[in-house]
Amino acid sequence: MPKKIGVYICHCGSNIAGTVDVEAVAEFAKGLGGVTLAKDYKFMCSDPGQDMLKEDIRSSGLDGVVIAACSPLMHELTFRKAALEAGLNPFLVQIANIREQCSWVTEDRALATQKAKALVAGAVARALSHEPLEMRRVEVQPSALIVGGGIAGIQAALDLADAGVQVYMVEREPTIGGHMAMFDKTFPTLDCSACILTPKMTAVGSHPNIQLMAYSEVEEVSGYIGNFRVKVRRKAAYVDHDKCTGCGLCMEKCPYKVDSEFDQGLSKRRAIYVPFPQAVPNKPVIDRDACAYFKKGKCRVCEKVCEPGAIDFEQQDSIEEIETGAIIVSTGFQAMDMTAMPQLGYGKHAEVYSALEFERLNNAAGPTLGKIVTKDGREPTSVAILHCTGSRDENYHRYCSRVCCMYALKYAHLIKEKIPEAAVYQFYIDMRCFGKGYEEFYQRLQEEGVRFIRGKAAQVWSGKEYRAIATDDTGLEVDDAQLVVQAEDTLLGKLVRVPVDMIVLTPAFEARDDAEQVGKAFLLNRGADGFFLEQHPKLAPVSTTNDGVFIAGGCQGPKDIPDTVAQGSAAASKALSLITRREIEIEANTAYIDEELCSGCKNCLDICPYNAIDFDDEKNRAVLNEALCKACGTCAATCPSGAIRARHFADDQIFAEIEGVMSI
Amino acid sequence: MSFEPKIVGFLCNWCSYTGADLAGTSRMKYLPNVRVVRIMCSGRLDPTFVMKAFSQGADAVLVAGCHPGDCHYQNGNMKTLRRIPLLRRTLAQLGIEPERLRLEWVSASEGERYQSVVNEFVEQVRKLGPLNLELDPSVERAAG
Numbered sequence: 001m002p003k004k005i006g007v008y009i010c011h012c013g014s015n016i017a018g019t020v021d022v023e024a025v026a027e028f029a030k031g032l033g034g035v036t037l038a039k040d041y042k043f044m045c046s047d048p049g050q051d052m053l054k055e056d057i058r059s060s061g062l063d064g065v066v067i068a069a070c071s072p073l074m075h076e077l078t079f080r081k082a083a084l085e086a087g088l089n090p091f092l093v094q095i096a097n098i099r100e101q102c103s104w105v106t107e108d109r110a111l112a113t114q115k116a117k118a119l120v121a122g123a124v125a126r127a128l129s130h131e132p133l134e135m136r137r138v139e140v141q142p143s144a145l146i147v148g149g150g151i152a153g154i155q156a157a158l159d160l161a162d163a164g165v166q167v168y169m170v171e172r173e174p175t176i177g178g179h180m181a182m183f184d185k186t187f188p189t190l191d192c193s194a195c196i197l198t199p200k201m202t203a204v205g206s207h208p209n210i211q212l213m214a215y216s217e218v219e220e221v222s223g224y225i226g227n228f229r230v231k232v233r234r235k236a237a238y239v240d241h242d243k244c245t246g247c248g249l250c251m252e253k254c255p256y257k258v259d260s261e262f263d264q265g266l267s268k269r270r271a272i273y274v275p276f277p278q279a280v281p282n283k284p285v286i287d288r289d290a291c292a293y294f295k296k297g298k299c300r301v302c303e304k305v306c307e308p309g310a311i312d313f314e315q316q317d318s319i320e321e322i323e324t325g326a327i328i329v330s331t332g333f334q335a336m337d338m339t340a341m342p343q344l345g346y347g348k349h350a351e352v353y354s355a356l357e358f359e360r361l362n363n364a365a366g367p368t369l370g371k372i373v374t375k376d377g378r379e380p381t382s383v384a385i386l387h388c389t390g391s392r393d394e395n396y397h398r399y400c401s402r403v404c405c406m407y408a409l410k411y412a413h414l415i416k417e418k419i420p421e422a423a424v425y426q427f428y429i430d431m432r433c434f435g436k437g438y439e440e441f442y443q444r445l446q447e448e449g450v451r452f453i454r455g456k457a458a459q460v461w462s463g464k465e466y467r468a469i470a471t472d473d474t475g476l477e478v479d480d481a482q483l484v485v486q487a488e489d490t491l492l493g494k495l496v497r498v499p500v501d502m503i504v505l506t507p508a509f510e511a512r513d514d515a516e517q518v519g520k521a522f523l524l525n526r527g528a529d530g531f532f533l534e535q536h537p538k539l540a541p542v543s544t545t546n547d548g549v550f551i552a553g554g555c556q557g558p559k560d561i562p563d564t565v566a567q568g569s570a571a572a573s574k575a576l577s578l579i580t581r582r583e584i585e586i587e588a589n590t591a592y593i594d595e596e597l598c599s600g601c602k603n604c605l606d607i608c609p610y611n612a613i614d615f616d617d618e619k620n621r622a623v624l625n626e627a628l629c630k631a632c633g634t635c636a637a638t639c640p641s642g643a644i645r646a647r648h649f650a651d652d653q654i655f656a657e658i659e660g661v662m663s664i
Numbered sequence: 665m666s667f668e669p670k671i672v673g674f675l676c677n678w679c680s681y682t683g684a685d686l687a688g689t690s691r692m693k694y695l696p697n698v699r700v701v702r703i704m705c706s707g708r709l710d711p712t713f714v715m716k717a718f719s720q721g722a723d724a725v726l727v728a729g730c731h732p733g734d735c736h737y738q739n740g741n742m743k744t745l746r747r748i749p750l751l752r753r754t755l756a757q758l759g760i761e762p763e764r765l766r767l768e769w770v771s772a773s774e775g776e777r778y779q780s781v782v783n784e785f786v787e788q789v790r791k792l793g794p795l796n797l798e799l800d801p802s803v804e805r806a807a808g
């Protein structure tokens with residue numbers, strides 16, 4: 001039976017009709033093969049427009065519809081839904097984009113009309129070759145996996161767990177808490193970081209709906225939205241955490257010490273350790289690289305003192321498999337290694353600190369119990385804080401790290417609080433204090449007598465170095481223990497050199513070194529800056545192009561704690577809205593392999609980015625796992641036997657469209 | 665009247681088609697010679713699509729996809745990147761100037777780039793003149 005196609009040319013007010021002669025296009029459409037009726041109408045997407053469409057489908061028994069209007073990315077779903085309501089399979093609707101790609105971009109009315117006709121002819125030809133497709137429904141596992149236990153992951157985990165969702169949290173370190181656990185105070189309110197974070201960490205550790213897998217890493221991810229299967233490597237802690245009571249005696253007695261990562265190397269920890277006293281879980285792990293027994297085969301002191309007998313040197317890594325409906329990736333960021341900027345003297349001069357080092361130095365629970373002192377125990381009389389080290393810099397990272405201005409102000413305040421007479425200098429490019437209460441905090445600091453120098457620090461010298469190069473027209477007296485910062489003060493338009501006792505750098509936020517690997521595992525794209533890419537920068541900020549996988553926090557880009565927590569909650573709500581649907585519809589336009597035609601060449605197996613194609617050795621045929629297929633059609637383009645059909649974008653359908661658009 | 669080429673454009677749904685839409689929303693004017701066929705990914709570009717377009721009288725074919733690394737389906741565009749040179753060689757053997765097939769990366773935010781790609785390409789094809797398969801003696805030889 002010949003098909004009956006209805007064609008509708010939308011005026012979109014004057015958006016289309018102003019440039020395209022819509023009546024002429026409708027008239028033209030009437031003459032196309034297979035077209036039963038063609039109309040032009042003011043607003044097709046309006047309720048009366050849709051009602052007219054539905055009425056025509058019913059009364060004229062249309063079995064195909066072409067809407068020539070705005071982009072399919074705009075209203076394809078609207079018209080598909082309308083078709084469905086009128087009993088027409090939604091995949092029998094075709095859109096001709098005569099607004100974004102015709103009326104809005106073409107000046108000449110005749111040419112625009114001509115182009116619109118060609119696009120309509122293409123759409124009609126395609127609609128004639130359309131076939132009805134069924135949306136497939138799959139169940140959604142009522143659980144979520146959260147990868148990374150910083151504040152973003154913690155927030156997401158608690159939101160989901162409180163809603164009754166089974167949550168798995170995987171954290172690579174022996175404890176959750178992330179960067180926030182290292183901070184002393186948080187800007188601009190100056191609440192103590194541990195005081196607001198620790199209760200949340202404890203809640204994660206004790207929540208009946210959260211299974212915390214610390215000291216673990218995701219090894220492999222397979223499956224698809226609603227039904228992911230994830231392999232998690234539980235690293236051997238060499239301590240049986242079921243037996244361990246967390247008494248801490250082993251850590252007291254362990255004779256071997258190494259630099260504490262948590263304290264940024266400013267203090268020591270033992271070979272058997274928990275990173276910090278409030279760690280969750282609060283059970284120690286043995287660091288193989290530091291442990292004398294693993295290195296030399298002797299010691300086992302911890303074993304001797306452990307009353308419950310929890311030490312287990314024979315423990316091995318184990319693999320645990322979990323099934324989950326949604327995944328939230330919140331793997332965080334890393335601070336740039338400041339030795340990459342040798343001009344700033346980090347790693348060379350003892351009194352040049354990275355921000356995280358200064359956080360620890362300033363922390364009441366840190367290596368100096370919160371006293372701000374130089375490595376040789378003096379109280380500094382002057383401190384310089386250098387902004388944008390590695391950020392907003394063509395040579396390192398072009399982007400702004402978004403938090404440095406604010407924590408630099410926080411540092412100034414804390415230094416002034418502890419050493420009121422100390423001179424504090426801020427070397428800045430621009431002050432970016434955009435958050436709630438941030439500008440007010442900046443003003444407060446100006447009143448506290450902090451000196452702001454508008455200029456990016458270009459060079460740091462030790463006292464000795466400086467005296468060697470200084471031609472001394474400045475009359476600057478510098479002693480050996482001091483450092484000199486040079487910058488161009490752009491407000492005064494001159495070079496300034498300031499001697500100080502201590503320097504704090506603000507390292508750029510970076511994507512983690514393993515972001516590429518993590519991205520591959522979860523099929524996430526990354527931007528030019530290396531951070532994970534959201535699906536839409538404004539409208540889908542925590543979704544990704546991998547359905548069912550969401551991102552939150554520093555892994556998506558530099559951000560402060562409020563924004564990180566907001567994203568954690570946002571990702572949790574996206575995951576929740578997926579999980580509570582219980583069942584979802586997935587791609588109907590997946591590929592299809594015709595067994596008869598498949599020659600068993602296996603070309604498609606490697607080409608598929610989702611490993612959706614398996615090989616049946618017995619039949620010597622490729623087999624498609626439709627649930628994994630995301631309908632890109634790359635396999636169809638590759639198959640030399642034409643055995644793979646990309647549904648809804650099949651060869652014959654594309655051919656028809658080509659013939660159509662070329663017909664006039 | 666001077667020669668106005670007909671060009672078929674295969675645009676991937678996620679970046680280039682969206683980029684072309686953006687040119688529209690931003691009301692950027694460009695030449696109307698390209699007729700777009702949307703495909704989900706540039707990786708879907710079957711070589712026969714290009715052949716079909718030429719056989720239907722297209723003077724040139726534009727293929728546009730996401731920038732390397734940005735493909736919505738991981739790396740479909742890289743498959744295309746490798747296919748295009750081969751396809752160009754085949755075209756040359758058929759007597760079609762390889763320049764008549766062009767591959768471009770246009771992201772969803774590059775409306776302006778889409779505009780200039782189209783304008784430039786149309787200009788280039790105008791200079792090449794119409795594709796006339798029958799009249800080209802090398803076609804006979806290639807076919808024989």
Ligand code: FES
Nearest residue numbers: 676705729730736
């Ligand atoms: S989706 Fe754009 S090239 Fe693959």
